[in-house]
Amino acid sequence: MMTPASFISMLALAAGSPPMGPFGMPEQASTIAAEIDFVYQVITWVCIFFFVLIVFLIVVFVIKYSKPPGTKAEGTATHNTPLEVAWTVIPLILVIGIFYVGMKGYINMRNAPLGAYEINVIARQWSWQFNYPNGATISELKVPRGRDIKLIMSSQDVLHSLFIPSFRVKQDVVPGRLVTLWFNATHEGEYDLYCAEYCGQQHSTMLTKVLVLEEDEFARQIEEDRVFMDMLPPDRLYVAGPRLYARCKSCHSLDGSTMTGPTWKGLWEKTVSGETVFTDGTTLKDLIGEGKMFMNPEDYIMQSIANPQQKIVMNFTGAMPTFQGMLSPLEVMALTDFMKNLDKFDEKGVPKDPEDELQRVIDKAKEAEESSN
């Protein structure tokens, strides 16, 4: 027998979009979402029942018993023990039931199945980093559809919380602890991932995407995420810039506007001319050269990424966390090359020349590799 509901959800599956949750809940895009929403629905109906009952009685009593001042109340007994016991025991039974279904749902969402695909997550102010078993490191969460995924998470600085509304999962990411969370995504697509625990200035921009991909596509992309740096032509490292910049964009603009950190527009020119002034009153040109703090302008950029607290640019606070060990030397070089070639990109970091698109460059490199084989 096909119920209307199952027919609709089948249609939704056919169309590839996840079903919406009840009572304003977001789309149900993980295996546990439907069960959580069922609990949510049960509780909400209980709430609606009692709310309507109580408000109905208030309205009826107010209409019926509103009297001019001085009217004596008709009156009732001042207490009634059986009645009191009844409205103590009935809610008690109800909440015990609610507790039980809530607990069952929680246990299912808490215990990761054995053999789940493990992804390491590092949270820091204010970006996410996802490390894959094959060595790929990316700032968006990519997962294969229909597979149990276990996130093993820690924070580099303060409390954060990983929250994917469409999957109904959330877990605080605590510095000094390894915490885990699991889910199994049911529908291909793009979903929001938020930081849900207040973590300072840029808390509201600490969000990224979850990309749910079919297994083959996932494997292809993750492999590419691992090797894309190797495929870059050495004279055009900057094409990897936009991709690496994704982790920097919540604090550094490309259009000259001031955010938490200095804009990258004109940054390279300022670095070369050495006109950058620091909070301690020193000027960059006095610090660059043989035997000084920075060997050359590139060295300044590299040290600023690895050890941001060393020199803080005037009018800024040292909000940046260290990226020491998070970026390979080649990736730092690519970022520097990106800064040098910002004129080849628009203000959002999109290459002006289609030949500079990372994907195109990688595809070409692959083709060349295959033909040489």
Add this chain to the structure above:
Amino acid sequence: MSIYGDSTKASSGTNYLTHTRGFLSWALTLDHKRIGVMYLVSVLTAFFFAGMAAMALRLELIAPGEWFLSQDNYNQMFTVHGALMVFLVLIPAVPAAMGNFVLPIMLGAKDVAFPRLNLFSYWLWVTGALFFVLALLTGGLDTGWTFYTPYSIEGDDHMSGAMGGVIPALTGAFVLGFSSIFTGLNFIVTIHRLRPPGMTWFRMPLFLWAIYATAIIQVMATPILGITLALLIVERAFGIGIFNPALGGDPVLYQHFFWFYSHPAVYIMILPGMGIISELISVHSHKHIFGYRFIAFSSVAIAIFGFLVWGHHMFTSGQSPLMNIMFSAITFSVSIPSAIKVFNWLATLYKGSISLNTPMLYALSFLFIFTIGGLTGLHLGTLATDIHLHDTYFVVAHFHYVMMGSAMIAMFGGLHHWWPKITGRMYNETLGRIACGLVFFGFNATFFTQFILGSKGMPRRYADYSAELMGAENFEIFHFWHFWSTIGSFVMALGFFLMLGYLVHSMFKGRQAPDNPWGGGSLEWQCSSPPPHDNFSEPPTVGDCYDYSMLEWDEKIQGYHRREEAATSGE
């Protein structure tokens, strides 16, 4: 003989307002009524500033982009809003402001047990408030009112936010804690020792039971907050590792300490409000309160259970699943006493003689709002659903339904109820009803929308939401509900400004208040309006404060008086 004894209003020509004059006669007064009034003015001033901060937040969120507040300003603003509302407004609002004025008169006492300690706790409140001002002047703070570690510990060198004000703010909350402890202690001793003959425990008005239960929480839970904040100060100032993992500490331990106080503190805010509602519903229905003992014991039950449920603030914090399950189970136990109260209030309305005066409208608003606030607590106490809803606007909506919509609405209901007693003047009843309506509809528009935002997944404490950051579809939903929430907040603000207007007006131009404008049976309505300096010249005779059979409406004075002949010849 009447169970009510004689009115004492004729005992003296002056009242507590005219008894002595001059600034020092207020600043150094030992009169609980004057201290209550000073608390009231101070608390409402703090409410104004914290409310303005909230308006700034809502204005910023009406549209995407940082068009009104920068992220830094937003973060500071919600910290100020939260910290002021909790520490300076909600915790002292009903116990210290309304309680101070009403408790001794209701009890039939001349004053609280320790008048000097009472004055001292008021000035501690002022000191605490000054520390908050200092915190704002020394760079502000953006930690949120919860001061979660390690964010609140890290120094300015690493943080871009404003951190200079953290230690002054912590000190302020520490000092305010002592103000709260001393008030609680004072009330406990007053209720135990200063009851006049005849005022047995079960003859006390339910407001006093609520204040008593609250006082127990104040005395037992607040020291934990003091210790926690002191540890945080030590850690921040001297780098001693307690909560910071970088120094070998544990940030989750801080959350346990913090909520061990701050959950019971929720009941410091709501219990006295429930006490006020018990009075308002009975007096304005002119009917004996239904189920006195169940309401009284449910206050005590809430105070006790309230200590055992703090872990439900931490379901996603990383505490063990077993603890989550236990805390979830105990959490549901708190819902029962609250349900008992609501049903008893309903039964009190039944077959009453309901007067829809302004205080009663606030009481009915409370019933409506508290029902929603309480029921949505079920979604949050339930583990499976809380994981999704935690740290979203659903939580924001829920606690505003309980804190703002219930505790503060009850406080304003009490303010309108006792205003004639406090000032000796009547306010404009029509404007009072209109203002109540604006606050009620504005409140629901502001916060019901936030339940939907939260279910949709909008995280709290976000300075911005935009189509670029989140999906276009989510953005549309968030924008729609944020917009209407902000509109609602402006309606609510309008209501409060109207209230301010007619209340101030009434102090100068208001009609002289009768001694008993509503027909209340408890002892404060036997005093003159305003009461004399020493409340009662001789200990009043105490009867059943919820028996209204002796009270008669007098058209001439627009108030109630007691039927003397019935008192002498009746029953």
